[in-house]
Amino acid sequence: MDNNVKTWLFDILSSINEIESYFVDTPKIFEIYQNDLRTKRAVERNIEIIGEAMSRILKQNNEIEISNSRKIVDVRNRIIHGYDSVSDEVIWGIVIINLAILQREVEILLGE
Template identity: 55%
Template sequence: MDKRIEKWLLDIYETIKSIESYFEDEPKDFSLYVKNEMRKKAVERNLEIIGEAVNRILNQDPTFTKKISDARPIVDLRNYIIHSYDSVSDENIWSILITHLPKLKTEVEALLNENLQK
């Protein structure tokens, strides 16, 4: 695997871990999430970072659309958060946190582990 791609995968993994750390002191509860503006902005910023890293990976190696589920929608989410910041839905971000982020973490871990075994 290209060293740049490995670095970007590590960036994704570390960013997901950062998002998870925002929920260490209290349960993942949507009503608590929407009341905490700083946490919401931090999550959104980290989703932007993940989207940018995925975008760079796809630009370097388009075959990663088969290795990272929803790679294109991840990049699209990044663009949406950046360009439509005033209409980002808390419900949509929450759904991504609960449903899609754990899957992405598992895929990235597998790709990094596969790379280590080579």
């Protein structure tokens, strides 16, 4: 695997771990998340990083085995370009459902 791709995969893992760290002392409850602007912005920023890293990976190797890789990039674009229409529910769904799947797939690709 190309070193750049590995670096971007590690960036994705790092961002996932950072998102998870926001919920160590705070329960993963949607209403708490929704009312915590600082956490919402931090989560969105890390999802932007994940999406940008995925975009770079796909440009380098479009055959990489990551589910919903194109959707990940699309979410990043939505956060950046359509910031005023970002849904808390969509971001929360990503945090609760999709990040764990993405983390497993990235760890498999990195052989962890």
